[in-house]
Amino acid sequence: MLRELSIRNLAVIEEVNVEFHNGFHVLTGETGAGKSILIDALSLVAGGRGSSDMVRYGSDKAEIEAMFDIKPEHPVWAVLERLGVQASGDEMLVVRRELTSQGKSSSRVNGHLVTMTMLREIGECLVNIHGQHEHQSLLKSEQHLEWLDLFAGDELLGIKSQYRQSYKAMLGARTARIELEESSRQHEQMLDLYRFQIEEITAASLKPGEDEWLAEEKSKLMHAGKRLDSISEAYNLIYGNKGIETLNKAIIRLTDIVSYDQAGLAPILEQLQSAYYQAEDAAFQLRDYREGIESDPEQLAMLDDRLNLIHGLKRKYGETIPDILQYLDKITLERDKIENREENLEKLLAEELKLTSRAEKLALKLSSLRISAAKRLSHAIEQELWQLQMGSTRFLVQMDSAAGDKPSQEGAAVSGLKLMPCGIDEAVFMLSTNPGEPLKPLSKVASGGEMSRIMLALKSIFASIDQIPVLVFDEVDTGVSGRAAQAIAEKMSQLSASCQVFSITHLPQVACMADHHYEIRKGVYNERTSTSVTELVMDTRIEELARMLGGVEVTEKTRHHAQEMLDLAYRQKGA
Template identity: 35%
Template sequence: MLSHLTLQDFAVVSRAELAFGPGMTVVSGETGAGKSLLVDALMWLTGARADAGIVRHGAERAELAAEFRLSDAPAALDWLRENELDDGDGCQLRRVIRADGGSRAWINGRPATLGQLSELGGLLVEIHGQHEHQALLDRGQQLALLDAFGQHAGLLAEVRELARRWAALDRELGELARAGDVGDRIAWLQHQVEELAAENLDAADLGELAAAHRRQANAAGLLQGCQAALARLAGDEGLSVQRLLHQTRGDLQRLAADEPRLAEVLGLLESAGIQLAEAAAGLERLHDDFDLDPERLRRLEERLARLHELARKHRVPLDALAARRDALQEELDGLSGAGERAAKLGRELDALARDWQAAASRLGQSRAAAAARLGQAVAALMSELGMGGGVFTVALEPLDTTRPAPQGAERCEFLVSANPGQPPRALRKVASGGELARISLAIEVAALGLDAVPTMVFDEVDTGIGGAVAEVVGQKLRALGAERQVLCVTHLPQVAAQGHHHYRVSKAVEADATHSQVEALDPKARVEELARMLGGVEITKEVRANARQMLSRAQES
């Protein structure tokens, strides 16, 4: 529900802030005062293309903002969450239109595209009036309203889900078909997988292979180095570390009798001797393990060469060959079962198509029944709204498609004849703006607001009518206001009196500039405004009494 609307430097409005509540709010004012600007503001806030002409003369930009409470708009709240634009249970739309024609938009303080603004706006506001921006002129909206009227949510959900599943399987089958004859690809994959599977490509094995190759390639140097180290540690010829350590311990032991503190030093030297002996033993074991084996070195080098050649062939690092092997195996497995998968998909598609046809048939039958009920209800209301003898029908046409469609097997068109003897024509081709607006009102009243849009705006729906018909229009709008928030721009007192709330738009000229002001009317001011609408230039006591009586009767009803 719309709760606040703010306009700044918008057309002839320098600044206006309006608060809205539930029920029916009427907007009145003298001709040319700018009462339809509120409707225009909502149009631009819900995605209409920018027009620099709406910027107030002398201003750099026009700013528009609207706040909505979403307790009655679950679809809008879901959309905000899906697009990560939600901010609690409220929503703020803001748009700035510059004098050079550029514009920017925000949803809950975050930049938004006009497409996003239009999508969200369609879930928040529905505008009916004497202009081309009529929601009910769109055939998709007509079908949605018919489904809401017929309470087809369950049937429609089943049809959509079957169509979605069918489309997903059809895409998969198409991908298999585009692959064509995969025999050559399978043969190539089998060769590549067998070639890679012949090698141990585990990371641990590759590491051990590289280490073994380094040891074998450097075996001669390792042997020579170990021999030299053993000679220095425990050699029999010349001075070695062990021999020098032994001699040093002997010399110190002879002196230890005179200096007891040398015992600690002798203990350390003894430990060092043990460690030297262990080091020498370790070198001897390593020395014995080294084997100058040219044949083993050749085999290791051949295997490394094969692996590097495979890595170059598949254009991956050596340590990525295992992942490449697994990927090729996965593709091979998929292609090997392509024929069986295609046949299975074909059978599943046929079954889903039959299920969809059955569900779509049930939906179509329910739609036909709902179309008859809606046509009768709207035609009856048209008669009450001054179009006696008018005809309204909902035509269902089969969709020309071989694919299961998410919306079902048919589309609909609202057909209307406002005058007796005229053949019904598409609602979007009705010439009279006033008739079009009243027909839209009749449709909404008949549907009791079942299209789920929380705020409905009617702009000049009373054009070309008066008297009792005008009072009926007002009553129908008030009845609609019991189900949805209704905003109505009117010039007839019979309609204005039916509102739960009333705004008046007036204009004044100051400093050679025209300004429009919007003010909320209390009961006393409402009587004066209704009297103005009734009496014109001269407002007499009798006119005020008539206005007071009209307002009292409307509010009591």
């Protein structure tokens, strides 16, 4: 439940801190006093859209903070764990939302910064706000099926999830089949191109790293003369110009005197001996390398041709030889697909039929569960409407299954079921408000007051299913009066036994049934308009009910009437 709501600098509210309780709450006040601002604040806490226009004039930012007391088994904790938001450990959940005058928004849950998407997902588990505009959702038949599925429970929702996966897979197979069927001419043209490209790349017999080796060999052949000259000169410097002979003489001289100073001369002699042998070995290697140098114009031309071939293939098919070979694998696969088109088409069709058959079985099972649930939901709504002074009303969740076509093994169409994203069913809420009149869609028969009561009946049924702890009604009793208004008040009071109910109302019949009454008042303080929220008790509550009954002038008679209404409400609730 919502324990406390703190609002600062939101619209005409400068600062308001309100504590709430269990049960049924009503918010009343003059038109324009700012009652809906509290609902806007709750909407922002639940992830609703905000704007800079909502920030109080002259303020940098608006701040809304709500503290919820949530049972440990409530599904919101699982959502928080999945989103990485730590619980407080005391079943308390604090949601904070800020809006700046520059239009920026930030949100925190238990001190953790969250995105708007995360806040919206959390808020959907905490608060359900129902206003007059939501009546329009009752006129949309696609919404009817969603409500029916939610009412049916976990078994249906599980099968529905399986069906959606099968339906998606079936559509994928169907799309692949259709693309293959419709692109045959283009594929024939591509087949010729693929065959040419495969032949051209295959004939080249490319090997990874070949281009680098060829470039290196080309460089050697192109500079054969220069290499020969340089190697010969280096060899002569080491071996031909007494270079190595001079080094040998130095070794002989040191050998004669090394015995006189082993510690000082022996290491030097060892280095010179090592240098002699290394120089001699290097000279022999240079001689051998020189003898292997060849100038071969024909080989150079062959290397040039091969490199030009590879460069040409690179321009067409890839920057490197591995890229070209990868492209070869790709077009070989595409060629095989086209050449085996009929076989592939048969496989795709068989796969589509298999997936379609599975989807149909799930859709039929889904439909069977829906038909059963539709009967239960129809009866449950009629019972709720009877309590809301619509006892002669007949309500029916009408189920229709659409017929369509499915592909056969030969590719022709045979009569079958029309599979849609949610199955084969369409649900329409049908209503007859007067005895003897036929059932018709809600949009054709229901008045505004009747729509309010039908929506309240639905909310009463779903309150125990969706486990949302805070239920808010924003003037849903508009358009009703008399006994119907009293019935709505009694229903909201009953509903508050399973969740915390808030209602903005102008009807005294509704206000007197509340467990807690709050007055919203707008006034001018220090030359600024500001809204305040006050919890009413005893005499102040009687005064507010009297105002609602009598208008501007409150008399003793209206006060007495207000007291009488409260006494009757207390007795009715068993207080």
